[in-house]
Amino acid sequence: MESEQIIFYILSFWFVTSSLLMIFSRNAAKAVLFLVLVFFSAASIWILLEAEFLAITLILVYVGAVMVLFLFVIKMLNIDKSTLRAKFTGYLPLGLVVAAIVAAEMSLVLGANQFGLDVFSSPTRHDAGYSNITVLAMQLYTTYVYPFELAAVLLLTAIIAAITLVHRNDTSHKKQSISEQVNVQAKDRVRLVSITLPSKEDK
Amino acid sequence: MVSLSSYLMLSNVIFCIGLVGIFVNRTNIITLLMCVELILVAVNTNFVAFSHFLGNEAGQIFVFFVLTVAAAEVAIGLAILTLLFRNRGSISVDVTNSLKG
Numbered sequence: 001m002e003s004e005q006i007i008f009y010i011l012s013f014w015f016v017t018s019s020l021l022m023i024f025s026r027n028a029a030k031a032v033l034f035l036v037l038v039f040f041s042a043a044s045i046w047i048l049l050e051a052e053f054l055a056i057t058l059i060l061v062y063v064g065a066v067m068v069l070f071l072f073v074i075k076m077l078n079i080d081k082s083t084l085r086a087k088f089t090g091y092l093p094l095g096l097v098v099a100a101i102v103a104a105e106m107s108l109v110l111g112a113n114q115f116g117l118d119v120f121s122s123p124t125r126h127d128a129g130y131s132n133i134t135v136l137a138m139q140l141y142t143t144y145v146y147p148f149e150l151a152a153v154l155l156l157t158a159i160i161a162a163i164t165l166v167h168r169n170d171t172s173h174k175k176q177s178i179s180e181q182v183n184v185q186a187k188d189r190v191r192l193v194s195i196t197l198p199s200k201e202d203k
Numbered sequence: 204m205v206s207l208s209s210y211l212m213l214s215n216v217i218f219c220i221g222l223v224g225i226f227v228n229r230t231n232i233i234t235l236l237m238c239v240e241l242i243l244v245a246v247n248t249n250f251v252a253f254s255h256f257l258g259n260e261a262g263q264i265f266v267f268f269v270l271t272v273a274a275a276e277v278a279i280g281l282a283i284l285t286l287l288f289r290n291r292g293s294i295s296v297d298v299t300n301s302l303k304g
Contacts, residue, residue: 002204004204004205005204005205008205008209012213015213015217016213016216016217016220019217019220019221019224019241020220022224022237022241023220023221023223023224023227023228023234023238023241024227028231028233028234031234031237032237035237035240035241038217038241038244039244042244042247042248045210045213045248045251046248046251048205049210049251049252049254049255050255051251051254051255051263051266053263054247054251054263054266054267054270057267057270058244058270061270061274062240062270062274065274066240066273066274066277069277069278069281070233070236070237070277070281073233073281073284073285074233076285077284077285077288077294091226091227091229092223092226092227094226095222095223095225095226095227096223098222098226099219099220099222099223099226100219102218102219102222103215103216103219106215106218106219107212107215110208110211110212110215111208111212112206112208114208115206115207115208115211116206116207116208117204117206117207117208119207120206120207120256120257122204122205122206122256123255123256123258132263135260136260136263136264136267139260139261139264140264140267144264147268151267151268151271151272154271154272154275155271155274155275157275158274158275158276158278158279159278161278161279161282162278162279162281162282165279165282165283165285165286166282166285166286
């Protein structure tokens with residue numbers, strides 16, 4: 001067995017093991033940490049497949065931003081563990097049956113007869129001067145430039161949607177309302193009361 | 204030499220683990236979102252494997268966009284989750300049944 005196969009099987013073992021630990025862990029924070037391990041294994045597999053840029057992106061964006069967001073939400077919400085795990089095993093048999101059927105069907109399609117080495121031979125490795133980032137950037141900024149800009153708009157929409165959903169008007173402290181200050185009129189501030197002075201004859 | 208079939212079977216296994224996770228953790232929305240992430244990673248591994256073996260970079264571009272959409276999905280999903288917790292005091296799926304007839 002050559003080294004590439006050994007590395008592949010070690011990485012696959014950790015990939016599968018950490019994802020199993022993730023779905024069966026009772027603590028949501030632990031599940032997030034196992035998902036981080038899943039992402040690291042996936043990134044290693046992608047580096048084995050010469051997709052260096054995506055592997056680094058997966059670690060930087062997912063482990064660095066998305067998983068930290070998950071951890072923040074879990075710590076902020078203070079979830080009651082006992083209610084969440086009440087029906088832990090209730091649907092496990094059904095889930096296993098469905099997953100087994102899906103796995104069996106996909107194995108029939110994706111087996112070595114269709115996608116083995118004799119059908120898809122392993123491509124030769126690129127030399128040291130090959131830059132995955134350059135190749136991806138050439139594609140991304142020429143052929144796929146409009147989808148790229150659409151992705152930027154999508155992220156902007158996500159930012160606005162997330163802020164709009166969670167933001168609430170805080171009434172716990174005093175703050176300025178600039179528009180009210182600018183639009184103020186004299187009659188809002190000073191009320192002139194006409195007073196009729198009592199005449200001297202009334203005394 | 205690792206064949207394309209090995210990579211596809213690996214992502215097949217990860218996909219099914221994510222599927223089981225959705226069944227098992229169906230009361231916890233946070234873990235449900237994490238299982239969806241697991242499924243997306245499996246699909247992305249498929250894309251990267253085909254991109255490598257066919258010598259076509261379009262597969263990696265697809266993974267790029269899938270990552271973008273998944274990040275946006277997680278951001279909005281967690282925002283909705285925070286809102287749900289603020290209004291209901293719980294994020295269990297069982298209490299979000301007010302639309303039930």
